[in-house]
Amino acid sequence: MVLIIGIATACSPGSSAGQNNGDDDSLIPCTFSNPVAKGQDPWITKKGNYYYYIESRGGGLYVSKSKELTNIKQNEKLVWSLPETGWNQHSLWAPELHFVNGQWYIYYTAGEKPGSPFISQRSGVLQAKTADPMGGYIDKGQLYTGNDIETKADNIWSIDLTVLEHEDQLYGIWSGWEENRDTDQTPQHLYIAEMENSWTISSNRVKISSPEEEWEISSSLPINEGAQILKHNGDVFIVYSASQSWLPSYKLGQLKLVGEDPMNPEHWQKSGPVFEGSDLVHGIGHASFTTSPDGKEHWIAYHTKVSTDPGWNRVIHMQPFGWQEDGSPQFDRPVVAGKSLEKPSGTCSE
Incomplete structure (x- = not known):
């Protein structure tokens, strides 16, 4: 929801002002307020002058294209739907749209069985047919997230897969179980594996984080999930969600790459919580990161x-x-719904 305010208060000193050509209707509001949309697991990526937003809804994947970060759901288009048969016919979760090696890919979670318990969830990847991320996609299949890369036998439960490009190597990072079980009340850990290309895992997985800290557990079910990559000035971070997504205790933790090898668990340093709720903002989680239109500001989107x-x-x-x-992100406190904020730098005309 974008907050439309009066002309007298639309721009404050130092804010990005709308250009007034003598016509009051031409003044662009330079503020907004949260929430900006309904939904969950927000994934936003910036390419050129556009922001692309992807979400799952009703068994389909929808991509939106906008020049305005805080008005992200524009020009929405259905780009893919669940098949009627197969491993990925139900429970479509947490899609991410990535531009890797000159092509667009969508990483997503789905399952063979409907409803709870969600014990058949696996990770899949789609490849765009053209250079347009809002066009059609080819299903490249299920990613192997198990322990036997040679035979690819006994694939193991996985969700929220994302990719890390580091030192000319591509990695997959996801939330998974230590072994398949018949209950979804199972602890979730963060794993990493090398990728041969954008749709092929090429090494056995390595566990790099387990929910062991008190703030990662909160109640009966320890969870690490929703990992996202954040890079800044040569540093590499994984910002992930901890605790349970259905409870107000959901929050963000952080891993920082402090060594040279992302596949070495000892080269990841944990800290947290780095962003959590308040008395007025509940259940912060599953964030993604981008910059303002002019690239001068860093922004976090979260549900x-x-x-x-x-x-x-x-x-x-x-x-x-x-x-x-020390180079780590500083998220401060979540801004309450309805509070006026300046739009990202470069949004409004000077």
């Missing part, structure tokens, strides 16, 4: 719960963030 009641009624929030002296 929040609309109430403290258990469940998945969620909305999308956005706000700028900065950096600490």
Whole structure:
């Protein structure tokens, strides 16, 4: 929801001002307020002058294209739907749109069985048929996230797969179980593996994070999930979600690459929580990161719960963030719904 305010207060000193050509209707509001949309697991990527947003809804994947970060759901298009048969015919979750090696890919989670318990979830990848990320996609199949890369036998439960490009090597990072079980009340860990290309895992997985800290557990089910890559000034971070997504205790933790090898668990340093809710903002989680239109500001998009009641009624929030002296991100406190914020730098005409 974009907050439209009066002309007298649309621009404040130092803000990005709308250009007024003598016609009051031409003044562009330079503020917005959260939430910016309904939904969950927000994934936003910037390419050229456009922001692309992807979400799953009703068994389909929808991509939006906008020049305005805080008005992200524009020109929405259905780009892919679940098949009627196969491993990925149900429970479509957490898609991500990535531009890798000159092509667009969508990484997503789906399952063979409908509804709870969600014990058949696996990770899949789609490749765009053309240079247009809003066009058609080819299903490149299920990614192997198990322990036997030679035979690819006994694939293991996985969700929220993302990719890391580091030192000319591509890696897959996801949330998974230590072994397949008949209950989804199973602890989730973060794993990494090397990739041969954008649709092929080429090494056995390595566990790089387990929910062992008190703030990662919160109640009966320890969870690490929703890993996202954040890079800045040569540093590499994984910002991930901890605790349970259906509870107000959901929050963000962080891994920093402090060595040379992402496949070495000892080369990842954990800290957290780095971003969590307040009395007025509940269940912060599954973030993604981008920059303002002019590239001068860093922004985080994340979902929040609309109430403290258990469940998945969620909305999308956005706000700028900065950096600490040690190079780590500084997210501060979540901005409450309805509070006016300046739009990202470069959004409005000067």
